[in-house]
Structures are given as structure tokens and as C-alpha cells.
Amino acid sequence: MFGYFSSFGKWALPLLQQQQQQHNTNVRKPTFIVIDEMIMRIYTFISFTVMHCSELIYIRSKPSCFFNIAISNFILPSSLMMGHIQQPRAIILAMHKIYPLLIEGISKLDYRNDPHIGKVLNDVIIKWAPLLKITTNSKVVAKPFIICVNLKNTEVVSLVFSKLAKAFIALQNRKASPHASLILTVFEEVMNVVEDDDNLGRFNNSCD
Numbered sequence: 107m108f109g110y111f112s113s114f115g116k117w118a119l120p121l122l123q124q125q126q127q128q129h130n131t132n133v134r135k136p137t138f139i140v141i142d143e144m145i146m147r148i149y150t151f152i153s154f155t156v157m158h159c160s161e162l163i164y165i166r167s168k169p170s171c172f173f174n175i176a177i178s179n180f181i182l183p184s185s186l187m188m189g190h191i192q193q194p195r196a197i198i199l200a201m202h203k204i205y206p207l208l209i210e211g212i213s214k215l216d217y218r219n220d221p222h223i224g225k226v227l228n229d230v231i232i233k234w235a236p237l238l239k240i241t242t243n244s245k246v247v248a249k250p251f252i253i254c255v256n257l258k259n260t261e262v263v264s265l266v267f268s269k270l271a272k273a274f275i276a277l278q279n280r281k282a283s284p285h286a287s288l289i290l291t292v293f294e295e296v297m298n299v300v301e302d303d304d305n306l307g308r309f310n311n312s313c314d
Contacts (some may be wrong), residue, residue: 142196151196152176156211164215166222169313181208182229193237202238205230206257213262218295231266232273235284235292247288248295255296267293 155163156173164173178184181201184241186193208230217223239247274289283289 111268121305122298128159145194146200146203149180152180153207153211157207158211160211160214164223166220178227182226182233186233187229197241198237199240201234202240202250205234205238207252209262209266210257210259213257213259213265223226227265228269231269233314235270235274239288244291244295248292248299251292252296255300272280 107243143226156176160173163171163176165171169178170176209227212223212227212230215223217227235251238250241247251266251270257263270289270292274283275293
């Protein structure tokens with residue numbers, strides 16, 4: 107099992123590089139369809155591994171552990187961290203699917219006392235949120251955030267929505283975020299679902 111984790115980067119990274127080539131050339135080939143499917147499987151695998159095995163795959167101060175390899179190469183690549191918001195669509199679709207799983211899995215680690223884990227959790231929440239607008243259908247866009255409301259750890263629910271509000275709704279230097287409208291729409295959809303489920307009290311507590 108751990109041998110599989112250690113060799114993950116050797117077989118998964120070339121697929122990621124091919125997918126990036128597809129994104130850069132903007133030319134569709136039959137082989138790229140297969141690559142897109144593999145990208146979804148890779149990201150799904152990462153999310154389930156982080157969700158269920160985060161304490162096994164993360165070794166503090168070891169960049170080569172599976173957790174750090176997966177995060178730095180797939181979840182928070184340098185292009186995203188440098189502000190290049192144009193990510194390949196296949197990756198955005200994958201992140202839209204696994205966003206709540208990643209947040210729940212990372213939050214099982216000591217994000218309060220481990221600065222690295224705290225930063226990873228913050229960056230996953232903030233860096234990816236504006237990119238998850240995969241359609242004009244607001245209900246579909248809001249789906250990963252709606253799933254976040256139902257996380258077992260209410261402290262993490264509060265953390266997610268407070269970070270989103272602070273980063274995108276609160277004024278920064280008296281200016282609104284260019285993503286404020288999107289996040290407000292997401293909040294509205296979340297509120298509608300929470301009200302329908304008669305869980306309004308839980309949602310209000312999560313946004314304090």
C-alpha cells in the first residue's frame with residue numbers, strides 16, 4: 107500500500123503534464139479524453155485518501171510524504187498559488203467534485219497547531235472557491251459548498267464560511283472582491299437548502 111503511495115508521483119505527474127499540454131494548446135484529441143478521465147480518477151483517489159488516511163499519509167516536515175506531494179502538485183500547484191486562475195477545465199471539474207472531501211480530510215489533521223496544515227486548509231478553501239463556477243447554474247456551482255454545510259465537524263463548517271466571507275465579501279482596502287457576486291450567490295443557494303432542510307440554526311452558528 108505504502109509502496110503505491112510512494113510511486114504515485116511517478117505515474118500520475120506525467121498525466122498531469124499531458125493534461126496541462128492539452129490546456130495550453132487548446133486542441134482536442136481522442137487521447138485527451140482518456141487523459142481527462144484519468145485526471146478525474148487521480149483527483150478522486152487523492153480526495154478519498156486524504157479523507158480517510160490523512161493521519162497516515164502526512165508526515166510533518168517531510169516534503170516527500172504522499173500528502174505533500176499530492177497537495178503541491180495536484181491540489182495547490184505553483185500556477186494556482188502564483189495567481190494564475192486559468193486552470194485546465196478537467197482539473198476544475200475534478201476539484202468541484204472533491205472540494206468538500208478535501209476540506210474534511212485536511213481538517214482531521216492538526217490545522218490549529220501545525221502552520222503548514224493551517225495554510226493548506228486556508229489555501230484550498232480560498233484559492234479554489236472562485237474557480238468552481240463550472241456552469242451558469244448557481245445550484246450546481248454551490249453544490250460543494252452545500253455539502254460542506256453537512257460536515258460532521260461544525261467548527262470546520264464555521265471556518266469554511268467565515269474564510270469565504272472574509273476573503274470575498276468583506277471589503278478589502280475599501281474595494282469589493284471581483285468574486286463577491288459569485289460567493290454571495292453561493293451563500294444564497296446554501297441558505298435556501300439549509301432552510302429547506304430546517305437546519306437554519308446550524309448554518310447561522312457556522313457563520314458567526
